Amino acid sequence: MNESIARPVWEAVAAELRAHRHNGLGPLLTEDTVRFASARALADAGVAPAALHAEWPHPALKGSRIDLVVDDHPPVVIEFKFPREPHEKNAAWTMALGEALKDFYRLAAFPGVAKRLFVYVETARLRRYMTGAARRYGMAIEGERISLRPADTAKLPTTAAQIIGTELAAHHVQAWRDVLIEVDDELRLAVYEVDPLGAPPDPASASLAADDASDDPMPALVQPHEMSAGSREGVRQEILMAIRALLTRSGGASFTPAQVLSEMKDRGTRYADTTIRTMVTGHMCRNAPDNAARTYDDLERVDRGLYRLIP
Incomplete structure (x- = not known):
């Protein structure tokens, strides 16, 4: 054939x-x-x-x-x-x-x-x-x-x-x-x-990406507790690209963590579901709960399960 x-x-x-x-x-x-x-x-x-x-x-x-x-x-x-x-x-x-x-x-x-x-x-x-x-x-x-x-x-x-x-x-x-x-x-x-x-x-x-790199060409998924500062920055950049692509296609201003997760899977992400959700709802969200160890002011929660990208 x-x-x-x-x-x-x-x-x-x-x-x-x-x-x-x-x-x-x-x-x-x-x-x-x-x-x-x-x-x-x-x-x-x-x-x-x-x-x-x-x-x-x-x-x-x-x-x-x-x-x-x-x-x-x-x-x-x-x-x-x-x-x-x-x-x-x-x-x-x-x-x-x-x-x-x-x-x-x-x-x-x-x-x-x-x-x-x-x-x-x-x-x-x-x-x-x-x-x-x-x-x-x-x-x-x-x-x-x-x-x-x-x-x-x-x-x-x-x-x-x-x-x-x-x-x-x-x-x-x-x-x-x-x-x-x-x-x-x-x-x-x-x-x-x-x-x-x-x-x-x-x-x-x-x-290329600090401690995101691995000698294993097909590494295991990164779990939240394993993430160093370099790994957080790597997944953060992937998430931001996925969000921008989502908003460009939809023409809207808000999104859900599930939509981000689906977009990143389509792009072949190596990060675990829990890592992505933790970043979106915690580390990257400026009005996340105090116990979420917020690191960046990229996102804002506007409603239950709904977020927007901060310009």
Whole structure:
């Protein structure tokens, strides 16, 4: 079945995206559109629909899911990324960078024998940013060969580094571009095959997040009583990013701890549920009870089980 996953499949995906954009539907295209187009192209190429599975739990990264899995021997695991074009004002370029890079790490961390594919759809404007980022941070993230080394990842902006996470960033990850298709003048599709993790973590990368780092590439979840000041700061930054993403999508001003927890699980957090809840309702909340050991003034409780972000 793996032989069916070749260039004609991705040409069919590019053709479908091209047709949508030609018909004026470009602004409505999303990452899910790319995944569905890929599933349809795979089925047309001879892959049994029953062998296609979306949102497959990642066997090594707790709370993380693979976008699409082709049930074969060996399996094919596919991650898709189609970053929405950031607005010129307050553009979240570094977040787009971190999210795209993280998929390489997540695929490399998939254990066992498998074909690991990263399907990346990119606008011309985002490509210009990524090319500039490659020069600024000394990373080979453009061209046929992708090389992500711990020493270079440590130079990334804080937002991008936190999205990737300390444990994943401690590895050297390599990938090779198999396919590059110009969808039109403003959009292109690239497919990379990612090598599995083959080397132990680099202890020098611990400087990324103080004592959040670990020599174990798949560490146990941090429990509240184990958290040092560095660990608290690490989970705090993850929580703040999750809250901002929630509020951006909803357009609202308040949220619940359960929503934050769900968002962080979707992002593949390594922190325990109790750690996240303790941080939201205690350490980060300025009007938390006196016995909550408040540390930051990030949040405010506005009602029972309801919080807001303090500007």
